[in-house]
Amino acid sequence: MMEHPTNSNDTEDARRRIADLLDARGEWFCGVLDHGRRGHRASAPVALRKGEWEVSTSNASLLFSAWSELGTRLWRVTGWEWTGEKLLLEATRRMGAERATLELVPRASASAALMALTAARLAAAERLSKLSRAMVGAGTQVERMGLSTGARRGEPGRYARIVLQTRGGGRVAVTGPVADLRRHEVDSFLASALLWSFRIGDRKTNSHPTPLWLIVTHATASAVGERLTLLREALRRDIALYEVDEARENLAPASTPELRDLLRADTARFKRPARVVVSGLAERIVALDPEAVDVVRAGHGETLRFRGLAFARVRRVGDGEHLWFGVDGARRRRLLDESSWPQLLKLIEELSEHRRADARDERHALYKNAPEAWLESLLRRDITRLDPGLIISPLHAQFRTSQTDAPSGARPIDLLALRRDGRLVVIELKATEDITLPLQGADYWRRVETHRRAGGIARTNLFGDAMIADEPPLVYLVAPTLRFHRAFDTLAHAVSPDIEMYRFDINEDWRAGVRVMRRVCANQIAPDPASGVF
Structure with missing residues (x-):
């Protein structure tokens, strides 16, 4: 205790x-x-x-x-x-x-625990190897078996890596999680699997690609199948999805729907996000620094942010409004009253000093925390910095397509915007490297396109009286130039060309003002194999 x-x-x-x-x-x-x-x-x-x-x-x-x-x-x-x-x-x-x-x-305890963890994951990999060999057929041998690279040096990876040799001389690449895989981690698993399969393929001889088997549990099979649907047809043909049948101790093929069927699937009725009505108490705080403080809707009230960093929350309790303040990570939040008002002013003063583009200490927690929210707050004030063709308002931040998104672990879309030509635009922002960015953007596209086709977005007047074009959304993937993962081009090219996806490189010093340095279509041109990113 x-x-x-x-x-x-x-x-x-x-x-x-x-x-x-x-x-x-x-x-x-x-x-x-x-x-x-x-x-x-x-x-x-x-x-x-x-x-x-x-x-x-x-x-x-x-x-x-x-x-x-x-x-x-x-x-x-x-x-x-x-x-x-x-x-x-x-x-x-x-x-x-x-x-x-x-x-x-x-140190001794850590080494013993690490050895036990490695042994357990290798045993799980051996089990997947046994099940997959039985599925391929008699005479199948293991060419090699191991684990993916761990998150930290010396740690065992979370995915099995198995290459099988068939009786006829062919090869099958098999991978699956050997640790608990949650639905929101599916993009990471698929990105890792694709890059591994590209590496073991024989690019020099241009031979037929090595088939890739993905082995998952029943709980994540549907989510993985949905992601596979969003890949290029030529790539999908060489990928098979299986789930482990625990009762029969064998592998059962899992379905991967066609894109047209996935976009016609029944979805929860689309509900327009509740309009943010700024309370009098929140307006009073915003007035202290209107260029830096904004208000976003929270579950049961409002959240006030200073350049994207949440520092206060307003809740209606009974007939009155109450505000609690303190940045995330603080030991406790304080209720605002006459006695604590000076402490709130001091907090805002500290935020103003440390959370600014020209701050002297860039390692201060108030500067470095929540960088993507800071970037989002800049673009919310003027989205045309990204694309002059975008309508400034309404612009929906942290947008959820369904009330079930949060319980299922699905992340909200950073920004959902509308172009002047009526095209919806899904905008995903990153301030640090994220290998899942292309797959994440594709899944957000799928969620928005499903509701667009069903008429939910137009029916709820999500963008007021503006006309919604009868065309799929665009996807804008935005990050500082040096913060795109080195495998971005490879994974973006794996996404179906039916999804119109663009890469936006912005300036590294974006905190001082966002400037687009380069804009290219992300998934229409094949990456250079000589780059070694496969």
């Missing part, structure tokens, strides 16, 4: 016990689980040797300092727990602007 020191005696006792634990084991791995706006993000563990950490007290506060990739970091520890296998420290930095859980694992 987590212990929280409440006085100087508790603090000193905790310091002594933690120091004894650390000193008793000479080497540790220290990982940081950052509790930020977009959920929990884990950093790569750093190896620490004796002398590279210090536990101390100051003014009844428990402090922990240790070496990291960015230099020495000092944390204020608010809670701690020794589980018998690892030491957990609840900690904050920068006056509460950063909140995280530090996880320290003894």
Whole structure:
């Protein structure tokens, strides 16, 4: 159970016990689980040797300092727990602007756990190999078997990598998850599988491509099948989808619908997003810095953002409006009243100082957190910076095509816009590399096109009285030039040409103003095999 020191005696006792634990084991791995706006993000563990950490007290506060990739970091520890296998420290930095859980694992324990995890995943890969060999037929041999590259150096991958040799001399590439795969991770799995299959194919002899088998569970088979439908026909012909029949302990073919059938599929009735009615309390806050603060609708009220970073929420409780403020990751949010008004003004002052294009400290949490939301906030104010043909308003941000999107793990579309010629435009923004970007954009296109064909978007007057063209949406994939993943062109070319997809390269210093440096059609021209990106 987590212990929280409440006085100087508790603090000193905790310091002594933690120091004894650390000193008793000479080497540790220290990982940081950052509790930020977009959920929990884990950093790569750093190896620490004796002398590279210090536990101390100051003014009844428990402090922990240790070496990291960015230099020495000092944390204020608010809670701690020794589980018998690892030491957990609840900690904050920068006056509460950063909140995280530090996880320290003894080096010997970490190595043993890693070996056990690797063995378990290899055993799962062996099971997939056995099932696929039985499916191919007698005489099939394993040419090679292993795991995909892990997320961190030394970690086992999450996908099996199997190449089978058939009796007739042919080859079959087989891959499937050997760890839990959730629906929102399907794009990552498919992107990894496609790139692996391209690498093992024989490009020099131009021989027939190696068939690719994807083996998944029943829970994710439909989602993977939908993504396969969005690929080029020539590529789809060489991909087979199977799901594991746990009862019979064999593989069963899973269906992959045709694109025309997928777009005609029954969908939940399209509902127009509720109009954002800005409350008087929110208007009062926006007036403090109208160029930086905007309001977006939340589940039960409004969220106020400073250049994309949420810092306050307004909720109607009974007959009154109430506002809680504090950035995500802060230990707690405060209710706004007359006594806390100065603290809100101080927070906005800090945001104004650190969350600006010319901020002096670009490593400050208020600067670096939620970069895509910052980019979105700039484009919401003037979407014509991206494309002069786009209508400025209405422009729908964080757009969900269905009420079931959130429970299923599906992410909202960053921006849904309308061109002056009536074409809908799906806009996906990235500020960092993301290998799934082309596949993600294709899936968003599918969701919007399904509702367009069903008439839901026109029926609900999503864009007012503007005419919606009887044409599929365009897809704009936007990122700074150096933040497109190196496999972007390869994966974009795998997407069906029926999906009109464009790559927008913007300037690296976009925080000072968005400029389009290059715009190209992303999925019409084949990538250069000599690039080595396959």
